[in-house]
Amino acid sequence: MKMTIKDIARLADVSTATVSKVLNGKDEKISDRTRNRIFALVEEYNYVPNRIASSLVTKKTKTLGLIIPNIANPFFPEIARGAEDLANERGYNLILCNTDDNLEKEESYIDMLEEKMVDGIIFTASSQRKDKLDRLSKVSVPVITVDREVVGLATQGKIVVDNVKGAYDAVNYLIESGYEQIVHVTGPMSSKPARDRLEGLKKALEENGLIFNEATVYSGEFKSEWGYEAVKQIFKNKVEIDALFCGNDLIAMGALKALRELNLDVPNDIGLVGFDDIYMAQMLEPELTTVSQPNYEMGYQSAEMLIDMIENKRKEAKPIILDTKLIIRRSTKKR
């Protein structure tokens, strides 16, 4: 039978208030005798406090929502793990929500999370269109946006990576290595990271006196299938291209597969660079040169920022911009 605080109180011959104080460590003025008696009873009867009941009065659930497009996408597990680790350290739990980049699912999860009275939400948005996301601006708990920021959502916390610089570094490195005809295969331009990475690419080209050509950008999805398809498409016609800068590692993986089928050697015929440094990147043959994103760190810091906001340890949430790092492996070489 399930024990309640009342049962323990009765058995210990004290009031529920006393038990509550002891259990919550607010027991400076409780005698050791009763404290010990209570703990013994709790142990003996295997009493488990009902946090639902206490949440109802404290208005804190110690639960956060984590809204991401898809945990099965290798980009997100590290973020989730980082967030969960920090949350756990601070005594919070995480509710996992997969949206498939679908606005309706996003809104429905936000509703559920609010109903369950989560203390805050970590959110990787599918869309940048503020108007579509006005549901988000009505949320009554703190929200941290991670990776893909929601433009126009001013009041909330934000953790992003410097995608412009990351792409700039990568392309710069390609050019320095002697690659000259760089094609960019990337995700949808509705996504901020895709736009930022494109911007970094342009900047690097310009600074090196190369002209940017719209036609060298293949925008599709952040998936390996798209990388594969794009490469097949690109090489259907005779083209002059010696390097592929991919919007993320999944695209690069698909591209690599297609290049192999086309009997093109990486890095000798074509230099290949990805973005993200997912675990897989180092397992490819050749190992993939890529731009590493601190995913675990992003998750960890987003949870930290969020909990700080919840507990008022941080008044104003200024955006955190994390640095990327170019990881040079064997899919590129000096020529």
Next chain:
Amino acid sequence: MKMTIKDIARLADVSTATVSKVLNGKDEKISDRTRNRIFALVEEYNYVPNRIASSLVTKKTKTLGLIIPNIANPFFPEIARGAEDLANERGYNLILCNTDDNLEKEESYIDMLEEKMVDGIIFTASSQRKDKLDRLSKVSVPVITVDREVVGLATQGKIVVDNVKGAYDAVNYLIESGYEQIVHVTGPMSSKPARDRLEGLKKALEENGLIFNEATVYSGEFKSEWGYEAVKQIFKNKVEIDALFCGNDLIAMGALKALRELNLDVPNDIGLVGFDDIYMAQMLEPELTTVSQPNYEMGYQSAEMLIDMIENKRKEAKPIILDTKLIIRRSTKKR
């Protein structure tokens, strides 16, 4: 300001009981007029019901716990995704817990989940030792164990994969292909899947008239690092070996890397087979022959079984044993 059911009741000039009924669809005998009035108010004032409060009375949280070793391990995201999908379909949420195969963390998460009154738990255990897991047998909600069963935990639901058969098929195929000196690099023997896969290996050897030799089993961890290290270890001495059957794909990936460094060709010098068919397997060079596990399905079915149990739609939970499938790719060949 946050609306409560009282506010809506007052505004609609009805009792909270009526509002509650309408909101929960128990409104057969409520007039359309009041029903509509209530819905209008809910809309207008953006009323969000407090599920914490209702959980307190209904004793249902519509929340499940998902306890896994590590979401960053590529084996688990698919399971998590499957479980979350079904949960979402049925109106449940999932709390994510990473244990790192650590018993203490497992117990602490179980405690947290019970305190938060989850309706059930999906659990991938780190250990098979029943005695150490007696915390689990005291849990007051339904538990489904996935992938790694907890021996001796009779009353609960169970979803596993036929690891014996999976391994048997793989090794049988290796032998049929002409490989004869098969070494097994696998995870810890404290894990049931590792033991079962070893059993399948033995069975296949025996049936083919080959003798099994303890010394050909390298038991370590289910990680790529171990696969790498094991191969280096194996080839330190002159050895006769023409195939590597790995306990999982991560191990196979590490092994592949080491083999490459040793200038051994896969599949010509060495045939390589993994287990799991994680997404990465098809991206390797050569693409990895492996035993596919229905991970998404496992997650999905475990959540389904669990929710059925919670809602009494399933009285007794008989174990579900899912089939594996040998996926032949280019890391093995007929010789």
Next chain:
DNA sequence: GTGAAAGCGCTAACAG
């Protein structure tokens, strides 16, 4: 059709 009232299990003043 609808409402009054009791209570879910806990915390938080405040009083003593």
Next chain:
DNA sequence: CTGTTAGCGCTTTCAC
């Protein structure tokens, strides 16, 4: 040092 009391926001009989 400890207990009394009054809720938290909701659901659920049962009565009208």
